[in-house]
Amino acid sequence: MSIIPYGHQSVDASDITSVKDVLKSDWLTQGPKVRAFEDALCAYTGARYAVSVSSGTAALHIAALAAGLKHGDEVITSPITFLASANCILYCGARPVFGDIDPETVNIDPSNIRAGITRKTRALLPVHFAGHPCDMKEINAIAGKNGLIVIEDAAHAIGARYKDERVGSCKYSDMAIFSFHPVKTITTGEGGAVLTNSKVLYQKLMMLRNHGTTKDPGSIDKRMGDCAWYYEMHELGFNYRITDIQAALGLSQLKRIDSFIKRRHEIAGVYNKAFDGNEYFDIPIEKDHAYSAYHIYPLRLKDRFSRKRREIFARMRKEGLGVQVHYIPVYLQPYYRKLGYKKGSCVNAESYYQRAISIPIYPGLKAAEVARVIDTVYKIFREAR
């Protein structure tokens, strides 16, 4: 029996040709494709600047540093996310504060952002869970009132729209990050990017991805401006560079993003119809303000079935559905518990976690496979009744 994974990359002949061309060129690490990829990300999202890096985690890390986060600061984020959204705050010595989710969208609830603000709060880090955008206008208004920086974790959400804006435009934030890991909407193998409309942040981000160094004649010792070999280190940065090989793949994938998102919507539409009003679980919703990227399709099991989630999940795996749980609330991880975070602090997040099962959704999923997922899901829930 073949296994249908919950997510999978779509790499075609045009992607392979793009990568091959780079391998035959003079540039393997940062070259013309990196710049071209960044220009294409700006053109696609509407943001003024893009800095592509080696992963979504690296993007979060340099965004958090560029925001000036440091020891003693607090940052409000969602507990239902991948570890990196909160870890990047710890990397800077700051403290993540988890705001409970809205059970309907699974995104952080703006009222819990308001409730979490203290004198130490420095930034907000909303996560567009499953590719469904948070209410950014409201979040940005809270930030504006309290003098906070906003970093959008849009790892799931390239291709999504908030009102009339593409996610990543940074119309309602200071920075937004993407991940290009293979299960995401477009891939570079490993990779990520930070988008911003601020030149100051852009310059910091560019330095941080490359050991904190600069050759910018306006920033370095004036007497050395005509020395081609000269550079200066102004920040403690990293090697977070992405390669031309990866950027070529990203560029090629970005050309196909509309078809990827369209197919994800078609599949979600078939699931929505097949599962509408069923007695076993609730399905993802799209708010009026949102056009989701449908990065994942998480079912939320109703009470009676959430108690049997473990057994249902195991049965799905046994039947060849590569289902997954997105996510364990971050603060329940042993590392976070040791830092003093307590079970019971975000009740909606913990309840959601007991209910969640993500079923397969990705552009290469064929109609027959979608039908097999639907039949298998119904069969398993009927047996669990």
Ligand SMILES: Cc1ncc(COP(=O)(O)O)c(C=O)c1O
């Ligand atoms: C919400 C979220 N943020 C950040 C990341 C980190 O991205 P990467 O795996 O590219 O480092 C992920 C990856 O799964 C994610 O899901």
